[in-house]
Amino acid sequence: MKSFLRSLVYCASLLLSDVLATYHLSAGDPHLSAAQSYAQTRNNGRPPPRTLNPAKTDSQCRSRPLDLVFIIDSSRSVRPGEFEKVKTFLAHMVDTLDVGAEGTRVAVVNYASTVKIEFLLKDHFNKPDMKKAISRIEPLAAGTMTGLAIKSAMNEAFTELSGARPRSKNISKVAIIVTDGRPQDQVEEVSAAARASGIEIYAVGVDRADMRSLQQMASIPLDDHVFYVETYGVIEKLTSKFRETLCGLDPCASGHDCEHICINSNVSYYCKCRTGYILNPDKKTCSLKPVKVEVVEDPCKCEARLAFQKQAQAAIQQLTAKHILSVVSGGMRFIINSLCNTFH
Template sequence: LFCWCFYVVFFLFFFLLQSLYVKVCRENHSTLGGKNQCHNFPSAGTHCKSRPLDLVFIIDSSRSVRPTEFEKVKIFLADMVDTLEVGSDATRVAVVNYASTVKIEFLLKTHFDKAGLKAALARIKFLAAGTMTGLAIKTAMEETFTEESGSRLANKNIAKVAIIVTDGRPQDTVEEVAAAARVAGIEIYAVGVDRADMKSLRLMASLPLDEHVFYVETYGVIEKLTSKFRETLCGKRLSENACMCEAQIAFQMKMQFTIQELRENVAVFELRDS
């Protein structure tokens, strides 16, 4: 009877202690210290590892976009960069800035670290003129998604992704050039803000449209899309919660000591009982 009671109590203790370690970890405290840290992982038990991309942001800085709003777009891009694994063998990022003319701010081969990339984003200047979205897509396809500009070969199986951010109606044709870009293997996401023409966004974007067309009411809330894109661009969803993994390590260390103590106590009890 004693043995059965002992094992019941032991297993209850086992599960309660492990749950405690997970709870502590999820509250942004490390159970171990050192490199085994857990911070801000979702409690649902999954987190995302971003896949390598050749990613080009195509941003509208036409007259309809106020300078203060353009700064919010730059903050959004910087926040997006923070969610990515940036590097020559990871995600490469380029930016195409457009109004009535198109300016390639930097290429996919230019920046392979987040610090340099975010500094370059901060230096982008507002153009303030028309809205030549079709020309911007064509420029991105022909001048940034090329091997010479840092885009990787098709046999590397690196996804080519363009994210267009605009608040207006294109002053040129977008349907044909966007279709050509998609045929060339470029996945297009269209983000509309405020007065953006939804029909044009749908003509530009890849299918399915409900996964590639986004809309926000103002530039003031565009940062809400950061988490959405983090999930959308997720390459590998890790089903094992990092807190659970860390907690198990700490738990095992604790249990090794606890089990040894329990064995010694049981041995003493059995000797007395005999």
């Protein structure tokens, strides 16, 4: 009986708390109650939504590795202060890249009427050393031999001897050309040869740059590979544009079919699941990880409730039976006593 009463009190307390909670929510705002119920129904069983960290997005580029060569114009038309702006642009670009021997390697080709390779892809594998090397670059201050610079980059900077990864590793080769003038030599043919060798070319024009020459140098589609700024003073604004473009080489960023988490694996990607889920045989979708469930008898839950009801009925029947037996026993004692009095 004590067990029965404790269970009865327990069920009543649970029911009362549910009623009070429901009343509290709906009394404040009935629309809120309905909205929350709908949201809970929609999100039931779904993993939490993915979120972006703005700080990481702004400061790091988790692209797949690149062999990246900057080809910068330091001809007479580029004033010393403007050339410093170009160097600042290069330093900011380095900050956004995932630099390293196994990550993105960077080289700089400086040109005017002559070409000078400031440092090669194999020279610096960390950002501080790379930025120091950039700060030491001096302008050459002569003509604008852009075609010669592209040819030198293709034949000298993008070679395995200079630090470029072998073709078998499938590492993207990218050249970014920055110029403010019209080339004094031919660029169309040498640019076509560079692109045919597997080099993707971006052309950045500043101020008086010749748009037709930029288009002859750049890869297709031109809308994605030709940029123009009015002055060197605003060239740094292109940093975010290139970060978006180069990070777009990330297979996970450019599009994937993983249900939960996409992981880069150099030139490809693979899928993972969040905690509590397992990867399905298709290697893309996830299912809840099977868990061992221990059934606890609760008088207010499903089958346990039926058992509770049976227990209650049995207790009532037992009480009834005891009552009847008590009445019958009392009646028998009354009859026997009456008979005994009669005979006496």
